[in-house]
Amino acid sequence: MLNHKDFPEDAVFQHAVEIRQSARISNGDMRCYVQPEVIPGGVRANLRCAPFGMGGEIMMFTFDNILIATRDGLWLETDETLDDAAKLDPTRMIMAAVPGPRRTVLVDAERKRTTYTVVQHGDAWCIQRSGPKEAYLCLRAGDGIVGGGGKGPGMNGEARTETWGTVPKGSW
Helix, strand or coil: CCCCCCCCCCEEEEEEEEEEECCEEEEEEEEEEEEEEEECCEEEEEEEEEEECCCCCCCCCCCCEEEEECCCEEEEECCCCCCCHHHCCHHHEEEECCCCCEEEEEECCCCCEEEEEEEEECCEEEEEECCCCEEEEEEECCCEEEEEEEEEECHHHCEEEEEEECCCCCCC
């Protein structure tokens, strides 16, 4: 079970990363930084992921976002000013505290729809964002962020795949 106390302090999660574009394969490390802040009813955390030791390589399919964890579940939030978990819209929860398969469709201010699907991969639960730039983020109770990645058009429109940490087999 994921707990809103899983991100009690600044944390860095580091995993091996592989980037494939055309015939080129780059390897290095991915570092995800979580900077949490306790708010009434939960924890709001800023998540940022970037490659490390890859000579200026950038990630195109990260799940960088604001995460809000409560005892009920996990939200991806775009409002950086949200200061109270009671203001969260229950229909926008991405993952329940006791994870299970889930599908959530969010609509932004420009009426663009994004689908988030939660699936289990071994002992991890992964949130997959669908669209032209697919991305996923995998979490494991007690370990936090254990992997992620994505795929879509890369530089010059060529197909690109990025995978790091726990990679759901067959997803890409």
